[in-house]
Amino acid sequence: MMRRNSIAWRMAAMFAVTAAIVFSGVAYFSYNVLSNSVRNQVRAELAFHHSILLPFISERDTPTEWDAVRKKLDGMAPEVGRVRYWIQCDDPTYRYGGLAERDGLDVYGKVPINDFGFTKDGNPPKIWGVMVRSIPASADRPPLEFAVALDATDYVHTKEKFQRVMQITSTLGILLVAAFGYWIAKLGLGPVRKLGEQANALPPKDPRKRLNIENLPTEIRELAVSFNNALERREAAWRQLEGFNADTAHELRTPLTNLIGQTQVALANPRSVDEMRDLLASNLEELDRMSNIVNDMLFLSRADNGSRAADLDEVSLNMEAYKTAEYLEHLFLDARLTVRIVGDAHARVDRRLFHRALANLLSNCTQYADPDSEVVVLIDTTTEHVRISVSNEGKQIPLDQKPRLFERFYRGDGARTSSGLHHGLGLSIVRAIANMHDGDVFLKSANGINTFGFTLCRDIRQA
Template identity: 40%
Template sequence: MNVQWAKSGDGEPRSQRSIARRLAVMFAVVALFVFALVGTGLFLVLRVQLEQHLRDSLDNRAEIARLIVSHVSNPDKWKMAKEKLADITPRDGSTMFAVASNDGLYNYGAPPLRDQIKRVQDHYGHFQPEGRAYEMLMTTLTIPPYMDRPPLQLFVAVDCSPNVRTMRAFGLALAALTALATVAVLFLSYSVARLGLAPLTRLTRDAQNVSPNNRSQRLNTRSLPFELEDLAKSFNGALERLDHAYGRLESFNADVAHELRTPVTILIGQTEVALTRDRPIEELRHTLQSNLEEFERVRAIINDMLFLARADQGERATGLVEVSLAAEVSRTLEFLEIPLEEAQVRATASGDARAFVNTSLFGRALSNLVMNAIQHCAPGATISVNIAREHGRVRIAVANPGEQIAPPVMQHLFDRFYRAESSRTNSRENHGLGLAIVKAVAEMHRGTVSATSAKGINTFAFSVARFGNEHRPMSEGGASAGAPLSAEHAQQARIAMGLSERHSTG
């Protein structure tokens, strides 16, 4: 198994973790456990069988010795019995016979001493004879008296060395085979894991081909295992979202560059013209007023970008105060009275509900929707603002007559940096962040946004939760939050008037 290395943050090489290597090691550990378990079972079974076989052999020899000794009735026959016991005793000493009695005449061999006996189980015992390397298995039989013979104690023992040698050889062979089998499983598992992870390697190669210059590259999900298919589809979905975000960001960068370049160019041109020769105070004042409008336009773009950046960080609306939304709509329409007159459109409001909102943010979102409606409806049209309750929220909808919006465009209208230039008129009068700000304000108030286009009416709506997190009005925060509303709306009105004058003079 090869070990891959990579550079760590401090420049030192470090070993990379390999899934194939980890799987191989885990399979080897499992195999070692199974082999050890099976080997232990076989070892125990073999030991029990050999022990039982040795006991059977010992019982047979003890029965023969018992038959020889039990028929002894006098000392003469005892001599014959001792000769028979000597005849059945192997020369290698693997079997031992001994007889003990109260009468020394009937003793035979060397019975084991009490301190030589180590283990006793049933009528079997193990003892270690002097001068022998291995223990012997012994059984003891009591022979009752017969005629002139007193009762006898018969000891029969067999050597355990064959069993010990067999178990030792079997244990060593089993350990060696287990080790070899584990190593074989380790290498075979690594090869199989590498083969099984081949689709993942292919996915890695496909992923490496994805770059900013090749954003359309996607992972090939054909012939993938189902475990990897969902991962590949999720990754392709992430690439798709990143591709769309990257495209919107490119478009936004171009739009912002254009929006900033235009006022900066105007500012530079007007300033250069003003500096070419002495100008009357009125001309300079007019130039400064025009420059101020351009500065306000630049500031609006920058403020929108900063606001959306804060919204991206999960910021929630604070300073919530319970207000009548109809009153807030009326205030907003009053501040936008000049843009409405310039566009020759009128606005009406209907419905009412009370909710906990940040009045400044609420007015900003509503102003964006009304300004969007003003820019995309013909003179003489009527813009309607409707307030309605729905499912614990309050929905504020702004509808205006206009050309129908295509369904593919509807899906992206509230996306940041998106401008449907081919579908909407006057798209160059905004920098593509107005509806995105509406969505951000709605989310700050735990609400949603929606857009519909049917029968010549385009409706853009956002909702806010009726109750804030505190479930109570905050009078102090409400007073401070409502203060900036007039200045902000006045600024938007001045920008709108400036755009209207610029287009009318153009």
């Protein structure tokens, strides 16, 4: 399996695909030229028979004269001849070639509807080219359908033989190109194999080790540099993951410890129904908190895996912002804050995600804004994006905290035991939602005003 996934095999496969495209194109073109030539040859021969017989048949318009038509057609279509004639008419007097003969007819016993085509008939079956022409009524004779059928079996067999030869030669050519391509790729990728051996020799427990890029060809050097850069990113991601796992364990440990402790105390002594009800209510709060943490983590995981905004609608962001503010009105009343929404823009967004991002920013204001102050939601536009910012009066954010505020579980105040829904994932979710709309987040803190916001692409495509 490893061998088949090697670069040499892939290059050989690309050579084979290229050869397949070229050979198939040539074979397809040649086959179509031959097929059209065969078709035109059969059509021309049928047209020649029609040109000879149509005037003769058209001039015979009485039953007496029709005997001459029968005799001429009998003479031109012997029992084992290559040509058959058939005339269809509502009046049996003017018919020629009964259905029992089935010369040039399709499987339903009828002449093809089009003026020219191929059909199969006989035992052993023969392939016939059929051309049908209409003859208008004249005197006592009703209109006719005159069909000439030509035995095209040899033509078609020649075409099929050519097709088989082209298939065989194309297949052999593709295999030869693939074999030579693999040999050439194997020979030219020797330095890559050595680089792979060096990569396999890297110690798994030391993420600081890098590949030696000295004395490498230019192309391989670029590959090695890219690999070293990937190792650096992996090291940073690994350290971030370790921190994230520790934060997750810390966030879940507190409600779990509370649940276990309260349950153990409750089981240690007999409890009344009211006491058990209070205990279950307290446990339910902790379970809700854990559920919110898990749901937010799952949402962030889907966003990290490339999930995109799906239910897109053209909306007025001003109206949607008012809906979000009304939903959080009770929190603002408790915090003694007022909300003012400025500006508007129309964009294709996922309403649910937009409300969630804006609600997270507004909820932060209810925690950190100065009481009896105003929260301003500003909506403005750039060439490609819409900017939504939420500003409030409050304590200035230290410079060392700004780069980390959108990280998961990070809290600027260092509190690790906050209750309720605020578990340090709100701003991370805002950034994830912005990314799902091809946007980003931003932060500004100066002169006693803290501004958090995000951008959304105005013409994001449907996921």
